Amino acid sequence: MKKLKMARGVTLTFEEGCNKYLENCRQRNLREGTINHYRQSYLYFYKYFDPKMPIEDIDEQTYKDYVLHLKSTLDNDVSINSYLRDLITTFHFFMNEGWLPHFKMQAIKVDKSHIETYSDSELQALLKKPNVKKCSFTEYQSWVMTNFLFSTGVRQRSLMNIKIKDLDFDNNVVYVNVTKNRKPLISE
16 A cells, blocks of 8 residues: 655645634534634644744644643643643644644543532522512523523533424423534433
């Protein structure tokens, strides 16, 4: 089998490559929120990487130096990994396009932390139905949304996009058509 070689003569800057990756995200029909997330990460990358730096100057050591830079400037391993995942995805795009030689990259190891949950008394206070005759509409609306979110586990964005036509009172179900993974759900 014939080996593929990187296309020489194509000199893109880091910023141009990032913009081409965003273009690729739009071509793949990724959600605007995802594209905006990458755009925000790129602004952070540009504080370390010169946007005018040629992509071909990037190598495995550049990546490792950036990991050390993040570890020295951020004290949250989860945030570090978020930036690293975005950079790894972008660099893989560069590699697949032949703009960057292949090298290994990985996120850092993160210690698991205990997530504090609501106590029973806090849950009772949150889920206690307000007096419908005396409460404001906003208080009642907040109670309904809180109960719906707790009972279904859907994301806030999914809840905000539920329409009247998505409610089936005969069968006691809600059709959730806007989800992060684009797979509709039926919530009972």
